[in-house]
Amino acid sequence: MKKLLKLEHFSELIKDGDKLLVGGFGLSGTPLSLIDEIATSGKKNLTVVSNNLGEKGKGLGKLLVSGNLKKAIGSYFTTNGDAVNAWSKGELEIELVPQGTLAEAIRCGGAGIGGFYTKTAVGTKLAEGKHQMTFDDGDYILEKAIKGDVALIKALKADTLGNLIYDQTGRNFNPVMATAAKLVIAEVDEIVEAGEIKPEEIVTPHLFVDYVVVTKYVKEGGRYVEPATTN
């Protein structure tokens, strides 16, 4: 399988200062193994675009502890105390984006669209400085496309070509992020033969996916846990 990547080689694909699009909603549908690799990689000044920064010490929260981050762009960081602290101390920049605007801006990044007009946030602090235009049914603000250097996404299964399907609401931001970065790496539970996923059921076609990595986590009781080391 041409796109298969070993987990230990993954962090070589990330450069200091990169902008990463990271799938997930909290810890759901999150590429936990890829995040772990970054946390131990010593990479610096990364910008992460993700709905949240995981939870305190978990998922993307690990990157706050290990000091890889310069900036976070997302919709909700309040529940991760480490993010709040780092921001208060001036150690982390935060750009707050309404959740729907975030999803749509990333989709635009993948779709060759420069920006879009939305009613979301019109008349609020989050609209300050943004271009406003009046359409037939009221005022809209311009939101610009978001693109990344690398997208880290989490899927349930890849086939050998790199086509992806997702597990339930673990889908969330992953399919749009898969479209919007120069390099797209998918962490999956399982790899199946091409043809096993029906054409109509593929959510992310393989043309979006550069590499597939098999997760090191195992799902027990509905939650991903690190497997006991086997040595």
Place this chain on the structure above:
Amino acid sequence: MKKLLKLEHFSELIKDGDKLLVGGFGLSGTPLSLIDEIATSGKKNLTVVSNNLGEKGKGLGKLLVSGNLKKAIGSYFTTNGDAVNAWSKGELEIELVPQGTLAEAIRCGGAGIGGFYTKTAVGTKLAEGKHQMTFDDGDYILEKAIKGDVALIKALKADTLGNLIYDQTGRNFNPVMATAAKLVIAEVDEIVEAGEIKPEEIVTPHLFVDYVVVTKYVKEGGRYVEPATTN
């Protein structure tokens, strides 16, 4: 099933002057039964948004013959001689939109987005009079959202709630059109029980669908044909 509509009651839902979004690519994925009803309804001054106007005398082409149309908005009408003639005689207005812009403008109509910036058509006749803006990587033009009064779409199956799946490339414009009209009517080959289509495989969730009509056509040799009358 609450959303089930009899074909003979369908045209009551259409008013003179309505703007209809009609799914399909040529005759593929096209709501042929619904179109037939309109052709015999005597409705006037309809605007149709569709990639094509079917073929000469077939699909949406029938509405040219029966004189229901005032205007067509789409990407490719050249291959339907009736459309070319009607336009030449001033009997049909045509608004030409690049195919990708058409799909995206309809999606925006469904998504509460006022408009979007695309590179498609920059510097061409089709960009004339359109607002232009420069982003990081060049010039874009503003394309406004397209919405309809009624969307007529064609799906393979509906479940009893109105969730839809499509047959292969018969999907085409149907899912985006299902989002972008005040009233959405789906013509389907078959209705199955809710739960028979898996949550991950539903392409059009039922919240977009107002009514479901079972097609009067049957598929023979891979093509939809009118069944022999049974009387």
Place this chain on the structure above:
Amino acid sequence: MSQQQRIKIARRIAEEFEDNQIINLGVGIPTLIPDYIEGKDVYLHSENGLLGMGPTPEEEFVNMDLISASKKPVSVETGASIFDSSDSFLMIRGGHVDVAVLGTLQVDETGEVANWAVPGQNILGVGGAMDLVAGAKKIIIATMHTSKDGTPKLLKKLTFPSSGVRKVDMIVTEHAVFEFKDEKMFLIEVLSDITLEELKEITPASYELSTKKLIRV
């Protein structure tokens, strides 16, 4: 605030729902509502990508990849569908969600809502609040009448940052139900034994009595 009062609010809001509606429930009091939707075919929309959200599953069926927008494990109802975040907010922003029930920090007498940020505090979360305010067909606010320290929430003018120019349609508190019409606020029901004078005292917002249908429950 007592759980009983919160339940009263949830119960009253559930009465507003109609068959076949698509409902999005925010965090806080709105999460209590599912227990009180009886005999109505409504469909719960969750902004992380689920239509047809069902109740909390038994522990053995918990899957952290099947959660609500509050990040709690949920189940799926028959006929549920899964979609990505951009499609989920297409539904919200595009007006395909019939009712959003939201918590709030403040509402003013025109129906403008402030439900994401407190001045002087860290503003690090907005989530889907502004998208729902901009896009849901009907917005119902579920809130205690005042904050814990007695500070009014229903005001003449917002002092906290606005969540958008779109006005809400209804407010339900433990004491009363208000409706908005043309940016004017109307008291339509009293839900507790509070007197109209006492209600006025804890409600700086100006409102009229909807004499036609004012109900004391």
Place this chain on the structure above:
Amino acid sequence: MSQQQRIKIARRIAEEFEDNQIINLGVGIPTLIPDYIEGKDVYLHSENGLLGMGPTPEEEFVNMDLISASKKPVSVETGASIFDSSDSFLMIRGGHVDVAVLGTLQVDETGEVANWAVPGQNILGVGGAMDLVAGAKKIIIATMHTSKDGTPKLLKKLTFPSSGVRKVDMIVTEHAVFEFKDEKMFLIEVLSDITLEELKEITPASYELSTKKLIRV
């Protein structure tokens, strides 16, 4: 124009493809190309919503809901995927298609292309042409060197309406292959027994000879 010449063009363009590329083939000569992609793992993208388009099926497997952008029945390769028109053009406009092979009416010496409309004639079709011109990573033009009546197609300046400001990367005709670099046109191969003088005569566009690699086939 002879079918042999059209096949020569198709064959030559197929040589440009690399393993794992995503290819979109326009109408006309480009539709001949699939027969000449041998031993290369490329994936055909069809703008009506298919990646992994396979050859024309046997009559018994024809399904009018499985067609190409030219509206002809096709099959699907193993690992193919189906998507809607908005996602299909997300791929095109977003730069996810590696190579688009397009027919044309005219190309100018900077690589600007006119492939949708003839002045004075009815302009009633554009299809996906402008989206492909704007979005594909590499654009190869497949065209007869002149139109049927001998009118040149490779010009100093377009006289037909432009398909977009984005310049094409390569032109392949029955006589020659041209590459564009920084909006300059280079002759890199001669594919027929035409002399360089004869080629110049039927090619009003100014081009340089790429001396390093000019090949006569």
